[in-house]
Amino acid sequence: MSVLIFIDAAEGQVKKASYEALTYGAKIAEQLGVTAEGVVLSNVSEDLASLGKYGVKKIYQVSNDALDHMDAQVYTKVIAQVAEASAATVIVFSNNVDGKAIAPRLSARMKAGLVAGAVALPDTSNGFTVKKNVFSGKAFANISVATPIKVISLSPNAYKIEAGEGTAEVVPFTATVDTPKVKVTNVTKASGEIPLTEAEIVVSAGRGLKGPENWGMVEDLAKVLHAATACSRPVADAHWRPHNEHVGQTGYAIAPNLYIAIGISGAIQHLAGVNRSKVIVVINKDPEAPFFKAADYGIVGDAFDVVPKLTEAIKKIKG
């Protein structure tokens, strides 16, 4: 028996979210007294055996050109075959873009109960219960899974990556691979940018910045912190910033280590997407801004004055 972890990669690169899933899955395996195994469906430039340091003992690698792009229908069938070979009782995904497409399909295919967006290890003391966020992070729920096989997708940034010693045995796996019905014709990636949902630090700004021309100081701050940039909904709606920066209840839900909110009032719908951030810093000129109630640190002041100073101060400690 095993815990099988889906190792998600893009352009030959294992995604950070997969290291989290590997660490998390290996911990579950330890808890259940079974082995942790991985499955990878693409060619990865990284030495797969070295992923053993996260606790996986064995990695099934399926190589097939039809798997170059993620097609949930095709991937699901292949992962189901690997799951059977590995006698998996728990299958772990990251609840990222690919996980959201594949995990539900696999759950339906294998009639294996799914917990989407888990934030902690399962409680196996009495059955199998997993904690996840609900109501856009305003609450959590403990979900009991009654089926013999369980599918868990782990919320990004919810579980700390831990690396130890060890190498994994990499075994080629021959699977029946269908021809994808979804054909990818074009991929655009903002190169060098840190994907918002994976970022450790996020610098975000709202309508308090007055206009798109003032985002330079936000980007400067993000740069010294190696942070991703985000914005409130009205900012994206007004096309000051691209839609893929919109965080909140109807945008991305994120959980970075540090969230810096500049000129954002802190409306309940905004907080819903960012309240799982570990540390929240608010910069707002209005001391009554509701965001201060949800913040860990705050500066009451004019963003145009505070933000450039903050960037300089950080530069100093970063040397």
Next chain:
Amino acid sequence: MKILVCISKTPDTTAKIAFTDNNTKFDVNGVQWIINPYDEWYALVKAIELKEADPSTVIHLVNAGGADADPIIRKALALGGDEAIRVNTDSHDSFYIASQLAEVAKQGSYDLIFTGKETIDYNGSSIGGMIAELMDLPYVSLATKFELSGTKATVTREIEGGEEVCEVELPVVVSAQKGMAEARIPNMRGIMAARTKPLKVVEPVAADSLTTVAGFGLPPAKAGVKLVDAENVDELVRLLHEEAKAI
């Protein structure tokens, strides 16, 4: 062209989140219910746009829920659905709900099935993928753009740090998010018309439930904000570095 749009009912985004019955039930007291924003703003409006481009298009709405979902279904009809089907159930298990929706979808032989990206209460992001698997259809999730030419759909979907354009032959299941369309408000004519549009209630088919909610909880409250003087940003940096260990 026949389109099925999956519509769910969620608490208003400002609703107070509290629980009753020893933290096993969401407290519905005083809660305003809305159409899940992703279903309304993106999935449904996209379907309406497709109908505007080709008036022979038929839009059906489906909801798995109790009679208390009827008002939001009527609102969706007012926005532009032609008729609605409600599967009478109170279940919250994704697989059970997806099984019901897939059954309706099979009966109606739709060319296109739209869901929202996720419900803002249970945040499963799961129903669309499950329906696709139960029907053995392709699934394009987290779509931000959708165009149709004949029976071929060109869909843009989100990937980490970018987007991907893909092509797929109908029928297909698509989950919609921001970018797909712009939110609309129902007009008087739509509201009047919605009163007489068919809303059919069907009983659920036999299906398994794979999960149950054992209990809910609220995250611990924040300790309170530490304010730093605007003239002293160095102090903020020191706190973030030494105390919070965040930078």
